[in-house]
Amino acid sequence: MLVPFSMKNCFQLLCNLKVPTAGFKNTVKSGLILQSISNDVYQNLAVEDWIHDHVNLEGKPVLFLWRNSPSVVIGRHQNPWQECNLNLMREEGIKLARRRSGGGTVYHDMGNINLTFFTTKKKYNRMENLKLVVRALNAIQPQLDVQATKRCDLLLDGQFKISGTASKIGRTTAYHHCTLLCSTNRTFLSSLLKSPYQGIKSNATASIPSVVKNLLEKDPTLTCEVLMNAIAAEYAAYHQIDNHINLINPTDETLFPGINNKAKELQTWEWIYGKTPKFSINTSFNVLYGQSYLEIKIVIDIKNGRIEICNIEAPDHWLPVEICDKLKAGFIGILLLEN
C-alpha cells in the first residue's frame, strides 16, 4: 500500500528540527533528507523497508543517512558461512544481518556511513547517485581523487575501495544504498570478512574482496560528521530542497507504523540463516586410530539452513555401519547454527 508523502508526515518528520511553519511547503517540494538516531542495524534496515513499502516517492526522492554499531551485513542471496567468520563474530558480539538488496558482504561500524537513495523505479540511477557523492567529496576536498567504477564501487587514488553499492528494485520504487569508509577498523574488517569454513559448495552470490582504505587516513579533516553534512548539502543543492537533515527514530511507531515488526523479522533465524540458498559441505578430517590415521569423509546438504542430507563415510572398524546410519539420521533436520 502506498502512502502519499503528505504534509502531515512531513510535519511529523520535521518536528525534531526547528523549522518555521512558513517553510513547510518549500521543504516538502521535491525531496527529503533523513538521518537515523539509532545505531542498530536491524532498526535501520527496517527504515529502508518501511520507506520502500509505504512512501510515494513520485517527485519526492529521499536520502537516508545511517551508521551502525559493529555489524556484518550480507546480501540478499548470500551464504553467511561462506562470507564471514561467524565464530569470531559471536566472540566479539558482532551482529549479523541479511539485507534485502543484492550484492556482497560488508562490515559496518561507527566509522562507516551508509547512504540510501530512494527514488521511483523510473528515476533509479546508481551512477547519478555516486557522482553526487563524488561531487560532495570534492566540494570539501578538491584534491581528493575519487572515481566511480563500472561496478558502482568508489575508488580512492584509483586503487582503494572506499564504497560499495547494492540496490533493491520493487514494484514502483527502488533504493540504492552504499557504504562510505571514513574511519572503520580495517584490521577487524579483514578478519571478520574471512570465512574459516572449508568445503562449501554453493550457488549463492559471492563477494569480491577488495583492498580498502579510510578517507580519514587520507585527510584527517574528513570525519563522519563532515562527510554526512557535505553529502546532505550536495543532495539538497541537486534536488533544490532546503538543506535540512531530519533526525528520525526508527522505533517510533507513530512515524512509521509497523516498523518494529519489520525490524523483528530481520532478526529472525529464518531470515538471517534460513534464507541461505541451498548449499553443501564436502569435507574430511583425520582421526588417529591406533598407529595410523583414518580419513572420515562428510557430505552434508543444507537447505533453508537445515541439514537435509548427511553422509558420513568412515571405516567400518572405526564406526560400525549401524551406528553410522543412526548418526546420519540424527543430523537430518537440525538447524545449522552459527558455529
Added chain:
Amino acid sequence: MALRAVRSMRSAACSLRAASAPAAPCLPRPWGLRAGAVRTLRTGSALLSVRKFTDKHEWITTENGIGTVGISNFAQEALGDVVYCSLPEVGTKLNKQEEFGALESVKAASELYSPLSGEVTEINEALAENPGLVNKSCYEDDTKYPVTLCGVGGGRGTPTVPGASFLIRSSSQ
C-alpha cells in the same frame, strides 16, 4: 483458456513455425516441449498462445488452468546478467501482485510479482545452476527461442514438462 509461454510476439511467431521441428541441442525449449506435453494431455487442438504482460514486465500464458510466468525481453535486457534466481518452493500459495521471488543482477535484487493467484506446481530447476539462462535464448537457424523463465501451471498430477519453468495453478480452476 489455453495459452502458451513465449517471450515476445516475434518469438511466438517463430516458435509456431518451428513447433514441428525436432528438439534443438540447447536447453530449454519450452515451446516445443510444451507442445508435446499438450498433445499427451489434451484431445483438443492446441490454441494459439496469447501472452499477457503486466506493466511490470512479467508475462503470463495459461493453458488448462496452468499458467506460465516469465519476464519480458525488455526486462531481462534492463537487468543485465542475472547471477541468481530466487524462486518459491513447489506448493507455495501465491496471491496476485504479491512478491514471489527475485532476480539478482549487478548487485541489484529485483522483485518478481505474481500476475495471478495460485499454487506453485513446478519450478525451473535449471535456473538454480545457471541463472544466466534468463538472459539467454537458444538459437537455431537464426530463430530465437524464448527461454521460459518461470512456468506457471499444472494441477496436481500433471506430468513434469522438462525445461518448463515454475508453474502456478490458477486458483480459478
